[in-house]
Amino acid sequence: MKKGDHLFLVDGSGYIFRAYHALPPLTRKSDGLPVGAVSGFCNMLWKLMQDARNTDVGVTPTHLAVIFDYSSKTFRNELYPEYKANRSAPPEDLIPQFGLIRQATKAFDLPCIEMEGFEADDLIATYCRLAREAGADATIISSDKDLMQLVGPAVSMYDPMKDKEIKIPEVIEKWGVPPEKMIDLQALTGDSIDNVPGVPGIGPKTAALLLEQFGDLDTLLARAGEIKQEKRREAIIANAEKARISRLLVTLKDDVPNVEPLEDFVLQPPNGPKLIAFLKALEFTTLTRRVAEASGTDAAEVEAAVVKVELGDAAHGPDVGAGDSVPTSALRGGRPEGAGGGEAASTPAGASPPTPLRGEGDTPQTLAAARAETAASMPFDVKSYTCIRDIAELYRWMDEARDAGVVAFDTETTSLDPMQAELCGFSIATAPGRAAYVPVGHKNGVGDLLGGGLVENQIPIRDALAALKPLLEDPSVLKVAQNLKYDLVVMNRHGIDVRPYDDTMLLSYVVDGGASTSHGMDALSEKWLGHKPIAFKDVSGSGKSFQTFDMVDLERATCYAAEDADVTLRLWLVLKPRLVAKGLVSVYERLERPLVPVLSNMEQRGISIDRQILSRLSGELAQNAARIEDEIYALVGERINIGSPKQLGDILFGRMGLPGGSKTKTGQWSTSAQLLEDLAAEGHELPRKIVDWRQLTKLKSTYTDALPGFVNPETGRVHTSYALASTTTGRLSSSDPNLQNIPVRTAEGRKIRTAFVAEPGHRLISADYSQIELRVLAHVADIPQLKKAFSEGADIHAITASEMFNVPVAGMPSEIRRRAKAINFGIIYGISAFGLANQLSIPREEASDYIKRYFERFPGIRDYIEETKEFARREGYVETIFGRRIHYPEIRSPNPSVRAFNERASTNARLQGTAADIIRRAMIRMDAALVAAELDAVRMLLQVHDELIFEAREEDVELAIPVIREVMENAAMPAVSMSVPLSVDARAAHNWDEAH
């Protein structure tokens, strides 16, 4: 072996265990004897060997060996008799697979390595060392954390089941420590599976923290007395010896004697017929075909090998054939490869007769009432749903939907992020109780992880979508979905549009805005249908047991997915009439529904970020934060966790006795920035440093470190997700990542904005409304002075100050203007003397006096606030000028503080909600206006409440800006003619910072 060579070491024992346990329980049981792990293992080996011949692939093995555990007794048992003592025998159905995997390895003509007294991990460690010393690289095919200590510049790991490489950064990401500290970390945490004791009560997070603080295990144990947390300190002192033994147990032995020379591992082309004989014996038809194609062998000519299966003795030696043997086919019950999972239930003919939605006589009102009644009262029967696996049946359902004229539609995918989600299937409902699921991308368990492996008898995705597309785009059929934007992004990516449509989430948002906390389907179903649908996590699991939807067996998938469509259709039947009854149709049709494709497009476009800028910033922030950290430690005298407000409070106000500390509601000392700033102003050194440290670490963790992880690998851009129905006021919200709170206030923070960039040859255009909420206030409250000021383009805060304090605008002290500005914002937020006093750091009496004076000068605003409260109390809601209703069910609460809160929120909601409606109207019209100006290439990317960000070709910028301003400034028209002009500032630049 020489420099440039690449050794692959497959952790055979680890692989089979992991593959077995990764199978969902249902699939495993119904499959009789799973050879899924063996199939997955063969697929994986084959793929690795294919890559070796494909020089386009970056990492290609020149040497390969598969390593196994020999037996359970190793040198570690001498050290610690309890090692692996509580490990139970492998599950019965797993036992035969150990032998099969060894046989598979031999069928591939690959070295099958094991040694008595040593674990596979020790052999792997030894071969890694040998490869390293020869100047070669090594890749360990495993994801076992016990092996991560081996990772280094020349050694990486590869998780074949997640198709993920594990190098130094990945180890740090997962465990918080670099590979060379993994041994110390494991010594502290122990391992319950292997019965490595560790220190009780110390988990990976704490261990990483301690190692970060003390450097390594020996230092930690020597200086354990310095640990601040009592419980932790005691635990470590008491268990120091256990930690030392644990370290011996988890340290891999990289000098196992008498190992095979690496030269024996040189990768040879596989022996086609020999391999095929084995694969045929196990009925791995797909892989048999692939191998036959690749090796130019006629598979039909090859006779299946006789494969014996060991029963009994599980992780045992090379003498295959010991114990009773039976042919595999007998054990596998003759099932074809990978036929895991139950067959989905199909509807018995004649069950649940469809209630047609078209063709009923009667008046619209009684019809609607009858439909709503049916929808709410008819029981749910998830067993009655159909799983469509036949193209002719799918076409019959498409016809049925077309006849009904309304169809509920839902997609099932592998991810919450619609830009990365893969379609698993879709469901439709044509009448209450009549729904079906069409699986198109469900996979078998581990058996087919690397390449294909679709569950059999699914309609090919192309064919299914070809049948679906005409229905989704049929102008005479209404499609109903819950949160359609998600499904729209997914379907758009498959070249399918959806129109016309209704969205039950948005119907609920318009009908019940403010009254329901969530407009999610489960909540709506319980509220309107009195039915609790199957929870997603009951189908897909959560946490460790989570599996993507494509791994869910078809029966359960059908129950879940078809029920969602059924629920959606019934919700529509209930909610649509209520929309009409409450006179909210135009709010829904003008402000909500049309925004769905607009946002879908914005999300799909995404925005470019410059990762280099972020990574440079991240480095700078880390350095500066580390410097401040050291200064803080020096001032405090010990290495506290600065990120812990609890520890910080104890030090600042407890031990150091700084003044002015107030308590939060849980009895902790408050360490808010405001309070620390005050202390800093009094000349204390430490609070200033803490504030600075917090700013730097916040910028680093939330922005510079997190944003690059959101870059979509296919598009190279960041695609946020906008929620249409998550705020009470009508604003949008942004998440994953939130692009509505990118820093702007400080110079340091603004640097992050420079990383949001336009494509080459393009510019970002930022257009934002100036003082939109104050303008709305001036309009709705009809305040002459404010209207005049806005019409003249005057400085509104200065005018306010001038009115209140009788000082001329010219030469006004900035402090006076600042106070007026705070009052103006206070008004928008539903002012209180308490809040204003806090904001301005003045006594409450003084704040109260300001407010009084303000209302004397602007009596119209006091009237407006009083009218709003009265209306809200009487009706239980307030309205924006476009008729959006926002409910405040608690406004009549007997609790004065709850009531006061609702009063403030409702006065604010009219203003914030109206402003939100205005920018929604602008967004809805924007595309058409740009197209009309032949600016189709100008793309709206982001919305930040009062700002829109566009990307435009350089040559389009000049023309685009006036079009954008025009649309935004006239967005209220013609529904409302505002008595105050709206004003928009727009600017173009290469990055968001300069454009803003």
Add this chain to the structure above:
DNA sequence: ACAGAAGCTTA
């Protein structure tokens, strides 16, 4: 693994 609190970012 999850939930709540505290803190910080935006409009």
Add this chain to the structure above:
DNA sequence: GTAAGCTTCTGTT
């Protein structure tokens, strides 16, 4: 004083 979302810490399950 309004409206959001994300990270870290902390304690519980």
